[in-house]
Amino acid sequence: MKTNFDSSQPIFQQIAEMIEDDILNGTYQEGDQIISMAQFASTFQINPATAVKGIGLLVGEGILYKKRGLGMYVAEGAKQTIMGKRRIRFYDEMVSKLLEEAEKLGITNEDVIEMIKERTGADRK
Amino acid sequence: MSAILECSDLSKSYGKNEAVRHLNMTLEDNTMYGLLGPNGAGKTTLLNMITGGIFPTSGVVEASGSRLELGGMPPETCYIREKNLYWRGARVMEILQFASAFHPHWDWPFAEGLLNTFKLDPRKKIRHLSRGMQSLAGNIIGLASRARLTIYDEPMLGLDVLVREKFYSILVEDYANYPRTIVLSTHFIDEIAKIVERVYIMDAGTILLHDDVDHIRDHAHVLTGSSEAVQQFTNDKQVIYSEPYGKGSLSVIYGTLGEKDRVQANQLGLTIEGLALQKFFSYLIEGGRRIE
Structure with missing residues (x-):
């Protein structure tokens, strides 16, 4: 996972790509829970809304899904x-x-x- | 979203010197803002006005829908000044106790945890604290007060990079768990670029630009190439800064670039790059042009 953001692309897209990279390289398996929005914000020192937007992008593409009250999970076939x-x-x-x-x-x-x-x-x- | 604070046509003059000129600003609920501007832009004057510390020469400040009167403080607001006017003879703990009395959402366990994290001795007197430690005392109050509107004026003054990063982490995590409106007025632009959602960029008493950081990232481009090519490409675009170098020129534009623009730029042999917020800020101030 890269931890630096560059200025060429909105951060929420970079967040989405970081999560995708982690799914591609096996850090997250399908069915795994990903870290919470607050953890994302704190770890990468980003605005929580940015993390939400990045995660939302992946939810929209069916790569992540939400379990109500539990958090975000990696979907089958992600x-x-x-x-x-x-x-x-x-x-x-x-x-x-x-x-x-x-x-x-x-x-x-x-x-x-x-x-x-x-x-x-x-x-x- | 509704506005927690709104100022319209706000001006403040000191004799002939207009520190703030016909300024409009709206702070929404549960949003984190950056207030950016060079020294002397009028940032502190503006903050003092919206928190009721000084009264505007003309214009109106409205907090939660009601007009701020002379001597009035907007409700549920915590203002951490750059030069904290705390009694310098008081101890850190006394200042925290004083602050806790003013803020109904004050969180003591959080405040004590922060003293620990930042290694700030609560028995120390303010006047015995270094500049950085004084900033931290203020920042701890800002965090623990959990006020609906928290305003920090230069909260990073005197803090080294490790402490600043720790502060950012705690700030965003607490903000995620307890959403509220936060304003950071600072010169550490690139550091707060990923933390804040919106920025107000101010110079000479007016707002040059207010926009989402993501939007700025999408819209700010720097072009380089031969002068004619740059001229031709930027003809119908909003140019905020330009500078010749040798036979070529550099031009900073603000706007979306579509596929067609990219193809044209390519044909003209232009290079297009994105801009970090701080660099964009410098060009914007240097160019001195306002973006609507």
Whole structure:
């Protein structure tokens, strides 16, 4: 979980992503309870309304759900939902950015593919 | 949400010097505000007026729907001044006891816990406390009073980063459990940016901007690129600051940027970046333009 907020994005979205990251990396399993709004506020020194907004975003997407009087829990299938959503964003943001930068540097698409192959090959060794 | 405090067309002059000029401000229930402004902006004068310490030259302060009269304090308000006017010969505990008598929601176990957390000796006399410890004494009163409206003027003065962070944590947690209206007037802008929901940015006695912090984050952009490109892009946008550098220029705009804008910026070879609140604040003050 990252603990720094950057200025490029509203904090509530960053909070939502932090929770998503924790679900993706297994810190939270499906069915687990996440920390309370007051704990969020105190731990990250953020306004409680911001935490509520971030959590609300995930409730709206069916990633978290509320048990009345108990708190917020990770929904069944949450991980799958997040992966699907992030996959789209991976394409929209990261792949496009990569190709944009490549174009600026005069690197062809073929070169980029070659670099990716080289990189994954190096990682496997 | 309803307003707990409202001031309209508020002005205060000292001779020829207008400290506050035709200022409007509304504080809603259960909201945390930041009041930001450079030295001499009129922040303390404003706070003194809305808490009944000084009377406005003209204009009205309304607290919970009724007009604040000369010498009147708004109900259920706790005002922690920068220069605390507590009797300097009194002990910390005596000051807390005095404060507890004024605030019906005062929480003693909480106050004692805070003395412990911040290692403030309740037997010490105020005049023997360091500047930071004096700030803490005030902050403990602000927290433990749980007043419906709590106003802090420079609460972080003399406090090191560890103590400030501890204070922020306790403040937001207590605010989550006991919602109320809190105003933080401070120069530690980036530190309170994630704590407060709304900010009032003040300069030369007037409000330059009041908005949600999230909204500002979404709307404040800094552009860099060639002067013509920046000029072309910012033509129909609200520019709050601009500055040439070399052949290029830097421009700070306030507004939403859609997909179309991003594509255009890209074509013009412009770089668009977000802005931290403190940087945005500096540009806004430097530019001196008001945002409606």
